Amino acid sequence: MKTVPSQYDQIARETFLPQIGKIVEIADMTAKDRYFRIELEKPLGHGPGQFVMVSVLGLGEAPISISNGPSEDNILEMVIRRIGRLTQAIHELKVGDQLGIRGPYGSGFNLDDFYSHDVLFVAGGLGLVPLRSLITPIIKERGRFGNITLISGCRNPAEELYRDQLETWTTDAGMDVIRLVDGTENMPWEFGTGLVTDPIPKLEMDPKKTMAALCGPPVMYKFVIKALNVRGMNFDQIFVDLERRMKCGVGKCGHCQINKIYCCQDGPVFRFSDLSGIPEALQ
Numbered sequence: 001m002k003t004v005p006s007q008y009d010q011i012a013r014e015t016f017l018p019q020i021g022k023i024v025e026i027a028d029m030t031a032k033d034r035y036f037r038i039e040l041e042k043p044l045g046h047g048p049g050q051f052v053m054v055s056v057l058g059l060g061e062a063p064i065s066i067s068n069g070p071s072e073d074n075i076l077e078m079v080i081r082r083i084g085r086l087t088q089a090i091h092e093l094k095v096g097d098q099l100g101i102r103g104p105y106g107s108g109f110n111l112d113d114f115y116s117h118d119v120l121f122v123a124g125g126l127g128l129v130p131l132r133s134l135i136t137p138i139i140k141e142r143g144r145f146g147n148i149t150l151i152s153g154c155r156n157p158a159e160e161l162y163r164d165q166l167e168t169w170t171t172d173a174g175m176d177v178i179r180l181v182d183g184t185e186n187m188p189w190e191f192g193t194g195l196v197t198d199p200i201p202k203l204e205m206d207p208k209k210t211m212a213a214l215c216g217p218p219v220m221y222k223f224v225i226k227a228l229n230v231r232g233m234n235f236d237q238i239f240v241d242l243e244r245r246m247k248c249g250v251g252k253c254g255h256c257q258i259n260k261i262y263c264c265q266d267g268p269v270f271r272f273s274d275l276s277g278i279p280e281a282l283q
């Protein structure tokens, strides 16, 4: 007997069936972080701060941030840290190999929140990857924003991501880029040492005119938010990009639930004032 696909089959297919992405470029960014440029069958149509679910057939899926800015082409850029089984398998792929890509998912940054403001980005480690998807469109429309500052921190010089991009953002895009490491560990380094919170008290900024976007390890958020608050910024001027373990990516499985919010759908980007009463969000 022939079965007719139900509307639920159709919804499931549209939600969970990945498109095929072909790897067209790979570059080592650090010893454990690898850049992948993927050519998709059709454009993603993503916004800044969104993520995709990336799969390797027979192994599984992982949520990965989209690192390129919104565009109409069929290119996806991402940086993947080798941390476990799946990310190890992705690191073993070569140019020409394929990946499953579904998405884009999540609620990201809205450019309207940033127009006409000074913008402060604070990135810790891998946090620069999703923030790049917001920095890129802001630079494209540079004239519609005031001062743009990026504080980017990582453990040591060898762990810094997007080095060339940090240079061009400084020289060509009129951005004030503050590059920090926790320690140089005897490696050559011409920039600063310290935590990403260190420059905040001395930043030349008008707190009432500034919007901030933060992405980094959970421990970073509390201290950065406190430092910005001391400078006079309110919680509704601060956006945070949160990470949680995820399975479905579309609000069905509950893996990413924090109290009453689903990180995969309500986030991963949140206006910090919307997280009041949910202290576990920053843990």
Ligand SMILES: Cc1cc2nc3c(=O)[nH]c(=O)nc-3n(C[C@H](O)[C@H](O)[C@H](O)COP(=O)(O)OP(=O)(O)OC[C@H]3O[C@@H](n4cnc5c(N)ncnc54)[C@H](O)[C@@H]3O)c2cc1C
Pocket: 051, 061, 062, 063, 064, 065, 066, 078, 079, 080, 081, 082, 083, 084, 085, 086, 087, 088, 126, 129, 130, 242, 243, 244, 245, 246, 268
């Ligand atoms: C919205 C979102 C965006 C992400 N963007 C990126 C990205 O751009 N680049 C990137 O490299 N990674 C990103 N991650 C993390 C990435 O999804 C995990 O590293 C990946 O799922 C690990 O899979 P694995 O099978 O290699 O490791 P596993 O074997 O699953 O895990 C290895 C170790 O990492 C821990 N771990 C795995 N996932 C997470 C997590 N989400 N939070 C905390 N600890 C975790 C595990 O507990 C375990 O100790 C993102 C996660 C989320 C939720």
Ligand code: FES
Pocket: 245, 246, 247, 248, 249, 250, 251, 252, 253, 254, 255, 256, 257, 262, 263, 264, 265
């Ligand atoms: S990952 Fe399944 S509900 Fe968010």
